[in-house]
Amino acid sequence: MSQVPLGLWFLVLTLFIAVHVVSALKWWLLAVRGTGISFPIALRAHFSGLTANLCLPGVAGGDVVRTAVLLNRTADKTRLAIGSVAERVIDTFALLMLTLVAAAVLAASHFGIPSPLLQATVLVAVCALAGGVVAAVAHRFLLDRLPSKLIDAIQHFKSRPGALLSCLGLSLTVQSALILLAIPLAGAIGIEAAMAAWFFGWSLAKIIALLPVSISGIGVREASLATLMAPFGADPATVVGLGLIWQTILIASGILGGLALLLTGAKAGSTAPVSAGLNSSSQ
Numbered sequence: 001m002s003q004v005p006l007g008l009w010f011l012v013l014t015l016f017i018a019v020h021v022v023s024a025l026k027w028w029l030l031a032v033r034g035t036g037i038s039f040p041i042a043l044r045a046h047f048s049g050l051t052a053n054l055c056l057p058g059v060a061g062g063d064v065v066r067t068a069v070l071l072n073r074t075a076d077k078t079r080l081a082i083g084s085v086a087e088r089v090i091d092t093f094a095l096l097m098l099t100l101v102a103a104a105v106l107a108a109s110h111f112g113i114p115s116p117l118l119q120a121t122v123l124v125a126v127c128a129l130a131g132g133v134v135a136a137v138a139h140r141f142l143l144d145r146l147p148s149k150l151i152d153a154i155q156h157f158k159s160r161p162g163a164l165l166s167c168l169g170l171s172l173t174v175q176s177a178l179i180l181l182a183i184p185l186a187g188a189i190g191i192e193a194a195m196a197a198w199f200f201g202w203s204l205a206k207i208i209a210l211l212p213v214s215i216s217g218i219g220v221r222e223a224s225l226a227t228l229m230a231p232f233g234a235d236p237a238t239v240v241g242l243g244l245i246w247q248t249i250l251i252a253s254g255i256l257g258g259l260a261l262l263l264t265g266a267k268a269g270s271t272a273p274v275s276a277g278l279n280s281s282s283q
Helices: 006-032 039-053 061-071 077-111 116-145 148-158 161-188 195-208 220-232 236-267 274-281
Strands: none
Touching: 006 039, 006 061, 006 077, 006 161, 006 236, 039 061, 039 236, 061 077, 077 161, 077 195, 161 195, 161 236, 195 220, 220 236
16 A cells, blocks of 8 residues: 555545546436535535545445435425435446446457457446336336325436436446546556456446445455456455555545535525534434
């Protein structure tokens, strides 16, 4: 871990924060816009979620906090909550797509298949078909049994396929950017692997780390990544070191997000302090 130049670490941290600004914009466009909440307020809530992730199970616990921070700022709480869940589902689907595409490219390279793009296209199509089947089954057996407010919120998002596709495109961009930020850190500590291997291992490890079995996914992510990258020649101990280096990026960004929340809380312009929402949601 000591082999990582401090300048590179600060550069990755800066770009990591910039990527999360885009991630906050994605969340705002899908779930928050139209509820009367401005993007700057949503951005603060997003970074409060990064802070909360440091002490909550899994890597998605902050989603609950960032949504709870905004609940007392809008009357359309159901739409905000459903939109936030939809955004997380789309993020997970984007990670699955990246995993499948990377797996197809790796398989094509290993077996000498001349068209990895064709293989990737087939896998993505299969994934999309499976997602469609699940959505159809859920619509058939669950939609009529949900409360009317939930049904109205779901219908609202069903009527905006362009917004859902835009969110998927931004999710693919954000997740790809995060992987590309990790690769220079890996190179600095001597891990050499194909880019497709990183997209496969990192995306799948992040999906596994969604399981709420450890704080902030620590241990689960590193063990999964070390196991997944081992077949591609990456030393497991060094990969664990990379995971811990990445954790320092997460901790630093979470601390900065918490400081920003505290320093700007008095200027939020809301009748209910954001910090109150954060405290109540973390109990």
